[in-house]
Amino acid sequence: GAVVSQHPSRVICKSGTSVKIECRSLDFQATTMFWYRQFPKQSLMLMATSNEGSKATYEQGVEKDKFLINHASLTLSTLTVTSAHPEDSSFYICSASPMDGTRYEQYFGPGTRLTVT
Amino acid sequence: DAKTTQPNSMESNEEEPVHLPCNHSTISGTDYIHWYRQLPSQGPEYVIHGLTSNVNNRMASLAIAEDRKSSTLILHRATLRDAAVYYCILRDWAGANSKLTFGKGITLSVRP
Numbered sequence: 001g002a003v004v005s006q007h008p009s010r011v012i013c014k015s016g017t018s019v020k021i022e023c024r025s026l027d028f029q030a031t032t033m034f035w036y037r038q039f040p041k042q043s044l045m046l047m048a049t050s051n052e053g054s055k056a057t058y059e060q061g062v063e064k065d066k067f068l069i070n071h072a073s074l075t076l077s078t079l080t081v082t083s084a085h086p087e088d089s090s091f092y093i094c095s096a097s098p099m100d101g102t103r104y105e106q107y108f109g110p111g112t113r114l115t116v117t
Numbered sequence: 118d119a120k121t122t123q124p125n126s127m128e129s130n131e132e133e134p135v136h137l138p139c140n141h142s143t144i145s146g147t148d149y150i151h152w153y154r155q156l157p158s159q160g161p162e163y164v165i166h167g168l169t170s171n172v173n174n175r176m177a178s179l180a181i182a183e184d185r186k187s188s189t190l191i192l193h194r195a196t197l198r199d200a201a202v203y204y205c206i207l208r209d210w211a212g213a214n215s216k217l218t219f220g221k222g223i224t225l226s227v228r229p
Binding site for chain 2: 004006031032034036043044045046049091093095097104105106107108109110111113
C-alpha cells in the first residue's frame, strides 16, 4: 500500500513557540492532504484540507492564523502550530489519497504527538 | 455528512469470527461505506469499503444490507493484533479528495 510519513513523530515545545509538522506522501502524488487532530480517548477531528498550490480549507472553529498549512508540492504538506499553548497538546495526523484516482482509500501518516509545556 | 451509529465496544476471543455492526439509516445513494481502524498511538488504516454489494479482501469482509441502512464488518479470525478502534464512515464519492468524517467508532478487544 501507499505510504505517508510524518515528521517529527514526537515534539515537546514551550508555550509561545511555533512547531512545524511535515506530512509526506512517499510513493504517490496528492493534490489534497488532510490534517486531523485527536485528543486522548477521542475520535479524529478534521482540522483542514490542504490543497497543493492554493489556500487550505479550514473546518469550522479551527483558527487559520494559528494552524498554518502550506502544501508546497504534490508530496509535501506542512502544518505549523503558531504560538502553541498547552491546550494545543494533541496527536496530529495527516492523510492523503493518490491523485490519479486509482485507489479510493485514504492513507494516513503515523501521527505526531505534540506536547506543549 | 450522513451519520453512522456503532456500539461503543465489543469483546471477542482470539481465532474466532467477529461481526462489527454499523447503522446508517440516512445513507444517500452516492455514499460509499468505508471502514478504517486505528491501533493505539497510530494513524488509522483502511480496512474495506463498499457501495451495494458485499465485499471481501485480505483483511475482512463487508456485508451490506439490501436497503443499505446497515452494514457489518466481519473479521473471520480475530487475532490480538486486531484489537483497535474500528470506524464506520460514509463517504460521498467525489473523487480521491473527498473527506472522511470520523465518528466515535467501536473499540474491539480480543481475548487470548
